Amino acid sequence: MKALVLSGGAGTRMRPLTHTTAKQLVPVANKPVLFYGLEAIAEAGITEVGIIVGETAEEIQEAVGDGSKFGLDVTYIPQEKPLGLAHAVLISREFLGDEDFVMYLGDNFIVGGITDLIDNFVRDRPDAQILLTHVNDPSAFGIAELNDAGDIVSVEEKSRWPKSNLAIVGVYLFTSAVHEAVRSIAPSPRGELEITHAIQWLIDERRNVRSTTVSGYWKDTGNVVDMLEVNRSVLETLEPRIEGDIDEESQIIGRVLIEEGARVRRSRVVGPAIIGRGTVVSDSYIGAYTSVSEYCHIENSEIEFSIVLRDSSIKGVGRIEASLIGRSVMVTPAPAVPHAHRLLLGDHSKVQISS
Incomplete structure (x- = not known):
């Protein structure tokens, strides 16, 4: 089994910090958030990792190197523009071959790792398996709709009217069936090949798509509030x-x-x-x-x-x-400046000024 780690996003929600720093390298408890994901992949027994890189490729490569410090063998896969998660799968076809793989978003953080998830996938081998978690603002995420039996009925990307509050977590498991799916979908209105569209294609083709609801801690560290919350969670341990x-x-x-x-x-x-x-x-x-x-x-x-x-x-x-x-x-402190009131008052005015 291989891993595909996405580290090519521009990090617009973290600007101005990400004008000069890859968002995946912003540290949590003094360690880049990307490193937690790579360590989780290594702990799950996976050694071959492809890392999707974009405009911050040089910085990512300098930080991760050949992956040996994590016990990994890393291949870098350039993506000229962030054209969607399914596009990342599409351009990684040669690296992935026909092997099963886990796709891990490099700015996501999951407490407890992914070892159990990988073991269950290897044992059951559905065509795709996604992680879900309950969120308060489902319109900000890809969302899955389940029926009464717990089977996935549909998935959708950042809908204005989401059908559930089950957000899709940034860890996906696929067999080679996903390659046909990513070739069969068209770009979304925002010009990206959405992984949710590829998963929906698999559902429509009656492939075996399963979900696991995460009961532990997960965060997408794409904004300052969540980054601070993840830092708090790691420091607790x-x-x-x-x-x-x-x-x-x-x-x-x-x-x-x-x-x-x-x-x-x-x-x-x-x-x-x-x-x-x-x-x-x-x-x-x-x-x-x-x-x-x-x-x-x-x-x-x-x-x-x-x-x-x-x-x-x-x-x-x-x-x-x-x-x-x-x-x-x-x-540093701002320089002291004199406090003064500048007035232009007409005849017979009355003015009260607090000292």
């Missing part, structure tokens, strides 16, 4: 460890990981939180669910429920929360 240098005036409370080379001075760190190697925290408060990456400098500030990427500096800015701060950012 953090193993506390102090490898850096903590002075006697500092307090470390709860599950906190201080990486090698980090220094904490006259500060309070409340976990779960992680401080990356080479980072200096002084006269500051680092609150729960915060990930500070490598070689940052936090001084005379408070930060909580946030992600700070490498080489960034936050100095003297009071409190920051629920924030995602990119690489090499400088956050």
Whole structure:
């Protein structure tokens, strides 16, 4: 069995951060979200992985390399434009051959991995198997409609009037039957070959399409809110460890990981939180669910429920929360300016000004 990992999207919902960083490489608990997916694939016993890359190909390739650090053999498959998930399958035909495969969206996060899912698919071998989860806003996702027996009746892509609240999670399993499906569909009104259309083609052709409802934790990390929520979830499982240098005036409370080379001075760190190697925290408060990456400098500030990427500096800015701060950012106080009122008043005016 092979894996196809999609890492070619533009990440428009994460801009301006993704103008300079691939969305799949934004870190969760100081590790790129893409790496969690690759590790899950390796844990499931799959070794051959094709990674779809687009305009951020160079950055993805630099981060992942040949895949050996994950125990994988990686092949990169260029996609000139993000023309849909089914298009990604179409252009990967040579790599996939006639083997079964799992398609994993590189910016998705699933707690618990995919090993059981893979094992069940290998045992039963339906033509396709999709994961579903209940969501509050089904119009933002591909949605599946089930009958009373739990069989899939239809799937649809981001409908204004969704037929259920069962969203399709970004992990799909296919036999080679999907190749005929992706060749048989036409682009959607938004110009993409939709994987939901390919799955619907399989349903209409009476192929064996099954679903599994995910009861655990799943997130599409395509926006800041979900990224922070995934960071919170991962930090909940953090193993506390102090490898850096903590002075006697500092307090470390709860599950906190201080990486090698980090220094904490006259500060309070409340976990779960992680401080990356080479980072200096002084006269500051680092609150729960915060990930500070490598070689940052936090001084005379408070930060909580946030992600700070490498080489960034936050100095003297009071409190920051629920924030995602990119690489090499400088956050400082605004310069003091005089406060004044500018008035143009007519005769016999009466004006009250609060001090």
